Amino acid sequence: MYKFDAIIIGSGLAGLRAAYELVSNKINTAIISKVYPLRSHSIAAQGGVNAALANNENAKDDSWEKHACDTIKGSDYLGDQDAILKMCKEGPQRIFELEHWGCPFSRTDDGRISQRPFGGQGFPRTAYAADRTGHAMLHTLYEQIIRINEENKCLTFFNEWLVTRLIVNDKTITGIIALDLKTGNLELFKADAVIIATGGAGRLYGKSTNALINTGIGLSIAYHAGADLKDMEFIQFHPTTLFTTNILITEGARGEGGYLLNSAGERFLANYEDSKKAMEIAPRDIVSRNMIREIKKGNAINGQYLHLDLRHLGKNLIMERLPGVVELAGKFAGINAITEPIPVEPGQHYTMGGIDTDMDTKTKINGLYAAGEAACVSVHGANRLGGNSLLETVVFGAAAGEMAGKYIKTNSKSQISNLECDEALREEEKRISRLFEGEGRENAFNLFEELNRIMWENFGIFKEDAQMKAGQKEFKNIKERSRDLRLRYKGKRFNFELYWLLEFLGSINIAEAIIAGAIERAESRGSHYRTDYPKRDDENWLKHTIASYSQEGPKLSYKPVALGYVAPAERKY
Numbered sequence: 001m002y003k004f005d006a007i008i009i010g011s012g013l014a015g016l017r018a019a020y021e022l023v024s025n026k027i028n029t030a031i032i033s034k035v036y037p038l039r040s041h042s043i044a045a046q047g048g049v050n051a052a053l054a055n056n057e058n059a060k061d062d063s064w065e066k067h068a069c070d071t072i073k074g075s076d077y078l079g080d081q082d083a084i085l086k087m088c089k090e091g092p093q094r095i096f097e098l099e100h101w102g103c104p105f106s107r108t109d110d111g112r113i114s115q116r117p118f119g120g121q122g123f124p125r126t127a128y129a130a131d132r133t134g135h136a137m138l139h140t141l142y143e144q145i146i147r148i149n150e151e152n153k154c155l156t157f158f159n160e161w162l163v164t165r166l167i168v169n170d171k172t173i174t175g176i177i178a179l180d181l182k183t184g185n186l187e188l189f190k191a192d193a194v195i196i197a198t199g200g201a202g203r204l205y206g207k208s209t210n211a212l213i214n215t216g217i218g219l220s221i222a223y224h225a226g227a228d229l230k231d232m233e234f235i236q237f238h239p240t241t242l243f244t245t246n247i248l249i250t251e252g253a254r255g256e257g258g259y260l261l262n263s264a265g266e267r268f269l270a271n272y273e274d275s276k277k278a279m280e281i282a283p284r285d286i287v288s289r290n291m292i293r294e295i296k297k298g299n300a301i302n303g304q305y306l307h308l309d310l311r312h313l314g315k316n317l318i319m320e321r322l323p324g325v326v327e328l329a330g331k332f333a334g335i336n337a338i339t340e341p342i343p344v345e346p347g348q349h350y351t352m353g354g355i356d357t358d359m360d361t362k363t364k365i366n367g368l369y370a371a372g373e374a375a376c377v378s379v380h381g382a383n384r385l386g387g388n389s390l391l392e393t394v395v396f397g398a399a400a401g402e403m404a405g406k407y408i409k410t411n412s413k414s415q416i417s418n419l420e421c422d423e424a425l426r427e428e429e430k431r432i433s434r435l436f437e438g439e440g441r442e443n444a445f446n447l448f449e450e451l452n453r454i455m456w457e458n459f460g461i462f463k464e465d466a467q468m469k470a471g472q473k474e475f476k477n478i479k480e481r482s483r484d485l486r487l488r489y490k491g492k493r494f495n496f497e498l499y500w501l502l503e504f505l506g507s508i509n510i511a512e513a514i515i516a517g518a519i520e521r522a523e524s525r526g527s528h529y530r531t532d533y534p535k536r537d538d539e540n541w542l543k544h545t546i547a548s549y550s551q552e553g554p555k556l557s558y559k560p561v562a563l564g565y566v567a568p569a570e571r572k573y
Helices: 013-024 064-074 081-101 133-152 217-225 284-296 315-321 323-333 388-410 418-437 444-458 465-484 496-520
Strands: 002-009 029-033 155-159 161-169 172-180 186-196 235-242 259-261 306-309 342-351 354-356 368-370 543-548 555-560
Touching (some): 002 172, 013 029, 013 155, 029 186, 172 496, 284 342, 368 388
Parallel strands (some): 002 029
Antiparallel strands (some): 306 342
16 A cells, blocks of 8 residues: 555656645655556647737737636637636636746747747647647656756656546545556555546547546546536547547647638638638637538548648748648658648547536545546637646646645645555456456457447437437446456566556446537537537536436536626637
């Protein structure tokens, strides 16, 4: 058994920023992660991070208030405005903090942090490090964590561990149980506070930019333990993923002036009312829908994909600001992006919903916090503006670390007995043993592929009632079959099949919450677009969906959106 004051689950940007707060205050902290920190999915973020720095010559009048207004509008008015104001107001401070720590942001001619246009924003406010912004931020923050831990010596990393259960006693977090990949042993960790920063659930979808690790396991363990999920029906689809691979091609390519073209070489976004003005830098939900419409009209190249064209930008600009795009297109499509257009299609990209938290990152379980994509503090609402996710990680990651630290210092220490700990561990050991001993007929890998197909085909960019209910029927079949799983490899050490099986079981619950929320929400708002209800309905649906766990499936309820700064209006660009 291990004992720490604080445990952080996940080692991406949100988790590391939370750790920085805790370690700075000499709080005994553990970071438990499925992967080594520098392999966290934050590293895949490319295009940039938003903050009202007003460094671009076309952004001299920008302010954090205007950033907030754009974010509220971009959320299709479902974002909680108090949380949005907090994020946008703190944004510049967090970016300058990273700069002072050594983050290698791209620079203007006079030495300031460079900023580019991104979709849905009135000013070019997306700070970037070429097209490897997440990579630069993650490495910078990790270096700072290592530095400060050399001084304070209160942080322990547990890499390649899978957290399988939260231990909750009297609505208060008391610890976690985790599986060590190297040994196959389950271990109990006692803690006074736990922060979940495990990222989203993108791998539920067949076409996704997300890493294989983004299965939603962090959401699932919190959900099982009694935390609520919020707004799970809102799934973001990115317009430009590399055809057949679904590797992300950054929005920065369009922000720098890239064109989207159909088979006739036309900038087809001009033909759609909601994108004809903003064109390629319209919000992601709008661009993705219009790309699918264009493909369905028969205007796709080879009937399958569209083109992202950078050629007119010139070699010098492309290599200075988009070198990663050139590398990805070359390695995975055999395309020279300097002289050839890139084949692209929309793909799942981000989970707007997540563990329900307040603006201080608190959940309904005492001592349990969540930050980053795993959480729904609701700064994105129904649609996330590109560049706001990286900002969210550092703003609310810092908040989670600060709040957990205060909680640890002001609350009595966990009183859970060793007997209760032992009982929780025995229960989890029995659950895992049953998987080893079972002789079921079903294979988790195959069921996961079926789930991927259902989520993409039935709960994708366009939805309607009959289509979703057909998908729900197929899903119920998968859920029933998941009770008959077989673990083929019986070894304990480095049993990746066991890891995948456990994550699949968690994914089942998250998918069920997405499905339930999508079927019930009878309107179109942001990323949730229903062809049978094509209009936004503020009278009935300006509210958050809350999913609470039960063995029979999610129990849905609703709560108001925090308004007060900007009144809901028609969303036009």
